Amino acid sequence: MNIYQKCVESAGYIKQLADASGAIGIILGSGLGNLAEEVEDAVVISYKDIPHFPMTNVVGHAGRLVIGKLNGVKVVCMQGRFHFYEGYDMKIVSMPVRVMKLLGVRSLIVTNAAGGVNRSFNEGTLMLIDDFINFMGENPLTGENVEEFGPRFPDMTLALDNNYKKLAFEAAKELNIDLRKGVYMSFRGPNYETPAEIRFAEVIGADAVGMSTVPEILVARHANIPTIGISCITNMAAGITGEALSHSEVEAVAKRVNNEFKALLKLLITKM
Numbered sequence: 001m002n003i004y005q006k007c008v009e010s011a012g013y014i015k016q017l018a019d020a021s022g023a024i025g026i027i028l029g030s031g032l033g034n035l036a037e038e039v040e041d042a043v044v045i046s047y048k049d050i051p052h053f054p055m056t057n058v059v060g061h062a063g064r065l066v067i068g069k070l071n072g073v074k075v076v077c078m079q080g081r082f083h084f085y086e087g088y089d090m091k092i093v094s095m096p097v098r099v100m101k102l103l104g105v106r107s108l109i110v111t112n113a114a115g116g117v118n119r120s121f122n123e124g125t126l127m128l129i130d131d132f133i134n135f136m137g138e139n140p141l142t143g144e145n146v147e148e149f150g151p152r153f154p155d156m157t158l159a160l161d162n163n164y165k166k167l168a169f170e171a172a173k174e175l176n177i178d179l180r181k182g183v184y185m186s187f188r189g190p191n192y193e194t195p196a197e198i199r200f201a202e203v204i205g206a207d208a209v210g211m212s213t214v215p216e217i218l219v220a221r222h223a224n225i226p227t228i229g230i231s232c233i234t235n236m237a238a239g240i241t242g243e244a245l246s247h248s249e250v251e252a253v254a255k256r257v258n259n260e261f262k263a264l265l266k267l268l269i270t271k272m
Contacts (some may be wrong), residue, residue, distance in 0.1 A: 004008045006052040010095070011102035013051050013071045016069040018043035021104030023074040024269050025097070025225075027081050027216060029112035030247070031254025032232065033062050035070075042068035052095070054088055065096075073269045083212055085189035085205050090140040094219040098149055101223040106164040107164070107272050108220050108227040109265065110213050113250045115237035117198060118182055118207035123236065124257040126179050126264065128168050129160060129229030131186040132214050133206055138201055141222055150222035152163070153227045159221040165227040165272060171267040175207075177260055182207025184231055186214035195239025209237055228268075232261055 014020065028035055036042075045065040047053040055063055062079035069075065082093045097108065116125065145152040165181075172179035185201050187193055189211030193201070201209055208231050220227040234253040254261075 002146075003095065004148050006093060007098045007102055009051045010053060010099045014045060014065065014067075014099070015102060017045060020067050020074070020100070021101070021143060023076045023105050025076045025078070025105040025108040026099040026265065026271060027096070027108070027110045029212065029232070031113055031234070032111055032261060034080040034258065035080045035265060036062075036064070037068040038262070039066050039068040039070050039075060039077060042066050043060050054082055055091055055216045058272070062114070071266045071270050075269065076100060076103065081212060081216070083189065084138065084215065085211055086138060090138045090142070090215055094140040094215040097216050097219045098223060098227070099184050101149065101225060105225065106134045107119055108216075108225045109231045109268070110227065111265075112210050112213045112229075112231050113234040114184060114208040114210040114231040115193070115235050116208055116233040116240070117185075117201050117237050119240065121207070121236070123182065123234060123253050125233040125258070126172075126177065126182075126261060127208055127227045127231040127233055128165060128179055128181040129184045129213070129231060130165070130181040131183045132217060132229075133183060133204065134214045134218070136186050136214065140219050142156065146211045150224060153192060154222045156221060157219075159227065160229055161226040164226060167241065167271040168228060168230070168264070168268055171264055175260075175263055175267060177264055179264070183227065185209045185212060187211055193238050198237045198239050202211040208233060216228065230264070
């Protein structure tokens with residue numbers, strides 16, 4: 001069974017339980033998943049119940065699909081994502097985005113917890129992803145092209161929607177949030193990057209680093225889903241402060257800025 005057939009079966013199961021057509025998809029990263037708790041009239045589906053969906057084993061990722069309304073806007077929230085470092089194929093890592101396409105999702109917001117490379121950032125800074133660098137050594141679009149989703153050679157010039165970027169800054173200004181922008185660079189993980197790798201990332205223009213998000217953006221662009229990405233800078237990357245990194249620190253900082261982050265997303269979706 002190819003990836004398209006798997007996505008069709010996954011979407012078919014979800015459609016029996018909830019109508020997601022016209023919704024905004026939201027992928028919630030580490031420590032940010034509790035936004036899904038605010039979804040009204042929610043239909044909650046465990047990943048383990050969806051055909052062909054893997055399970056996420058990362059602390060802070062609940063592993064549930066939540067479909068309902070947030071601020072009056074229909075949403076499909078992923079409480080937790082799949083990661084390449086968990087051993088999944090890239091096509092499986094990015095599969096939920098293609099399932100969202102088949103569900104009729106009209107737009108996508110991807111979020112993550114990231115390490116800050118830009119030295120003007122602080123722990124808790126929110127960064128709009130203006131562009132990205134794929135340093136994972138893999139791409140979910142390799143292999144036979146899935147024509148049902150998009151073209152063989154998708155252009156990435158506008159992989160992140162410029163109009164949505166403007167709306168995000170409008171929302172941040174209304175909420176008095178200092179939203180920054182920058183380039184997100186994805187590594188394979190699961191180890192945190194070395195200080196030398198961070199110096200390299202800095203030289204080639206990265207402002208933040210992480211282990212996710214780029215596969216989802218690539219597949220969303222391939223499927224022509226307008227997309228925006230926001231990173232929560234939960235720590236300064238290796239070698240910048242000299243302090244050791246830990247996942248518990250990532251979660252703690254994400255939770256500390258959670259209310260600000262949720263307010264931004266809730267206002268943004270009303271503008272999209």
